[in-house]
Amino acid sequence: MPDPIFLLEAFINGILLAGVLAILALGLNLIFGVIDIVWIAYLDLVMVGMYTVYWLVAAYRWPLWLAGAAGVGEVAMLGILVHLLIISPILNSPPINQLLATGGLLFFLQSAATLVWTTDHKSLQVPLRVLEYGGMFFSAARLIAFTGAIVVCLLLYLFLTRTYMGTAIRAVAQDREAMALMGADPRRVYVITSAIGGGLAGVAAVFLLLQYSVHPHFGNSFGPLTFMICVLGGLGNLVGAFVAAFILSEVISVGGVLLNTEYAYVIAFVIFIVAILVKPEGLLGRRE
Amino acid sequence: MSLGRVLAGLGLLLLALVPLFPFGPAGDYFLHVLIQILIWGFVGTAWSLMGRFGLTSLGHGAFLGIGAYGTTLLWNFWGVSPWLGLVVSVGGAVAIALVLGYPCFRFRVVGHYFALVTLALGEVVRLVITAERNVTGGSLGMTLRRAGGDSLVALQFADKAVWYYVSLGVWAVGLVVWARLDRSMARLAMEAIGEDETAAASVGIRVTRFKLRITLLSAALTAVAGALYAQYITYLNPETLSGVGVSLRIVFAAIVGGMYSLLGPTVGTALTTALSEYLRVAFGVRLIGMAETIYGLLLILFIIFLPEGIWGGLARLVRRRGPARGRTVAAVTPPAR
Numbered sequence: 001m002p003d004p005i006f007l008l009e010a011f012i013n014g015i016l017l018a019g020v021l022a023i024l025a026l027g028l029n030l031i032f033g034v035i036d037i038v039w040i041a042y043l044d045l046v047m048v049g050m051y052t053v054y055w056l057v058a059a060y061r062w063p064l065w066l067a068g069a070a071g072v073g074e075v076a077m078l079g080i081l082v083h084l085l086i087i088s089p090i091l092n093s094p095p096i097n098q099l100l101a102t103g104g105l106l107f108f109l110q111s112a113a114t115l116v117w118t119t120d121h122k123s124l125q126v127p128l129r130v131l132e133y134g135g136m137f138f139s140a141a142r143l144i145a146f147t148g149a150i151v152v153c154l155l156l157y158l159f160l161t162r163t164y165m166g167t168a169i170r171a172v173a174q175d176r177e178a179m180a181l182m183g184a185d186p187r188r189v190y191v192i193t194s195a196i197g198g199g200l201a202g203v204a205a206v207f208l209l210l211q212y213s214v215h216p217h218f219g220n221s222f223g224p225l226t227f228m229i230c231v232l233g234g235l236g237n238l239v240g241a242f243v244a245a246f247i248l249s250e251v252i253s254v255g256g257v258l259l260n261t262e263y264a265y266v267i268a269f270v271i272f273i274v275a276i277l278v279k280p281e282g283l284l285g286r287r288e
Numbered sequence: 289m290s291l292g293r294v295l296a297g298l299g300l301l302l303l304a305l306v307p308l309f310p311f312g313p314a315g316d317y318f319l320h321v322l323i324q325i326l327i328w329g330f331v332g333t334a335w336s337l338m339g340r341f342g343l344t345s346l347g348h349g350a351f352l353g354i355g356a357y358g359t360t361l362l363w364n365f366w367g368v369s370p371w372l373g374l375v376v377s378v379g380g381a382v383a384i385a386l387v388l389g390y391p392c393f394r395f396r397v398v399g400h401y402f403a404l405v406t407l408a409l410g411e412v413v414r415l416v417i418t419a420e421r422n423v424t425g426g427s428l429g430m431t432l433r434r435a436g437g438d439s440l441v442a443l444q445f446a447d448k449a450v451w452y453y454v455s456l457g458v459w460a461v462g463l464v465v466w467a468r469l470d471r472s473m474a475r476l477a478m479e480a481i482g483e484d485e486t487a488a489a490s491v492g493i494r495v496t497r498f499k500l501r502i503t504l505l506s507a508a509l510t511a512v513a514g515a516l517y518a519q520y521i522t523y524l525n526p527e528t529l530s531g532v533g534v535s536l537r538i539v540f541a542a543i544v545g546g547m548y549s550l551l552g553p554t555v556g557t558a559l560t561t562a563l564s565e566y567l568r569v570a571f572g573v574r575l576i577g578m579a580e581t582i583y584g585l586l587l588i589l590f591i592i593f594l595p596e597g598i599w600g601g602l603a604r605l606v607r608r609r610g611p612a613r614g615r616t617v618a619a620v621t622p623p624a625r
Contacts, residue, residue, distance in 0.1 A: 231404055
């Protein structure tokens with residue numbers, strides 16, 4: 001049994017990690033809920049965003065905030081491109097085809113990144129302090145990422161509930177056909193949703209770059225986990241996404257200390273499999 | 289006997305004669321590529337048993353890994369003959385498929401959800417193999433213990449020609465299974481289920497049972513391929529034998545070739561293998577990732593423009609042109625959705 005102080009540290013680090021995971025799950029969830037598609041390559045868009053920010057800072061000496069903003073914009077554009085070039089031509093074919101098409105995108109992005117940037121791990125090495133409190137250590141990067149994630153989630157919540165477009169997005173998520181009958185253009189909603197989904201991936205990219213080094217297969221380490229959180233959270237359920245992110249990142253963080261990283265992930269995946277069988281509508285979802 | 293059957297027989301005969309041709313020093317390499325195509329073509333065929341009915345598994349790496357590691361671990365640690373190990377590990381793969389498949393089908397986990405559950409399964413197997421590094425060597429991989437020379441009991445042969453015949457045989461068995469399923473009632477039932485589960489159930493099709501059978505069959509064949517591949521390559525690595533990467537590669541080859549036709553997955557595997565081997569030989573290490581970049585692009589284009597794959601598309605063209613040419617290519621109509 002490890003020292004309780006390690007467990008507490010792992011627990012708090014789990015909370016801090018959950019913020020970024022929640023952003024990713026929300027982005028996927030939004031796309032899944034509105035367009036009914038899982039972007040298997042979602043985390044690879046994050047990877048591209050991380051490389052962009054890295055290069056802008058490391059090679060062109062842009063300040064981090066500016067590079068970060070550019071990265072968010074870039075991934076948002078990528079989101080729109082993914083939708084227009086890949087998803088919309090096959091919007092009416094079986095949903096699994098769309099998933100597989102984004103699987104092709106995953107191959108493409110990972111190998112193109114290998115081709116362009118090689119497999120070296122690139123790290124920003126921002127000189128951020130490590131905070132110490134009661135014998136526990138927390139990196140400032142994680143705190144910044146967590147705070148940023150909360151802010152972004154609040155903004156998203158306000159956008160979805162307080163603006164016309166946000167309301168339209170939620171309406172499409174509830175009933176696609178009815179929305180078209182009401183005179184709203186689902187295509188426009190789709191494009192904007194994809195842009196927001198991409199933008200959220202860009203935000204996550206900036207926060208992840210503060211904590212991790214980037215490499216072409218970065219998406220593989222967080223991808224499956226993000227899908228699990230997205231589904232566990234339940235379709236279109238913002239609070240659910242947060243709860244699921246916290247549960248799974250605690251499993252991984254605390255489980256990583258108690259057992260080892262691999263088994264912590266195994267437990268997280270098993271929880272997911274069981275949850276999807278028992279409660280497919282999500283942790284907080286209501287049965288229809 | 290139709291023209292199609294004669295052609296198919298001739299084709300098989302030609303394939304069987306390949307190792308007898310004098311290729312000179314390049315012979316071993318050529319055979320190696322062919323063996324790879326046959327084994328992975330077999331895996332793709334096994335995957336498409338499920339995939340063609342909308343049971344999209346993104347976790348076939350799990351069965352591959354169980355087959356490969358099960359057989360090799362039994363041999364390395366206890367000296368159990370791979371013949372017996374094969375039976376045990378295929379049993380293991382089937383058991384896992386049953387434990388996961390039954391509740392999935394019972395509770396109607398379909399589409400995206402099914403894909404994600406299988407994806408999680410593939411990751412679980414990869415992670416367990418990696419985590420048990422004391423036994424499996426973790427991500428460094430493990431080597432098959434040498435029996436010393438050729439041995440039928442240990443299923444180890446130095447001559448690539450032997451491996452060629454073994455994989456040709458296994459591949460042919462895969463095709464026979466596929467073709468038999470294609471002509472059976474099960475296919476009609478599965479297509480009905482793929483289109484509308486409720487309607488299928490309402491006319492008396494046992495949805496759960498049919499889905500489960502297909503899944504178990506596909507899992508068993510994939511585990512066989514895993515064991516066979518490990519025996520041939522004699523080196524196992526969790527990244528190349530389980531997890532998302534391999535699983536997606538299997539799906540990819542099946543789709544590019546065409547999962548609705550008998551030879552589709554094999555053709556897809558042949559194309560992707562040939563492409564990556566060509567790029568590797570032509571550009572060496574300078575263009576690492578080039579082959580997969582092209583794959584990815586092709587996959588997207590295929591799903592958008594030719595979802596029935598290269599072979600499926602060709603077969604459709606041929607059929608459209610004249611009267612049916614027998615059944616060299618089994619019925620290829622993708623189920624209308």
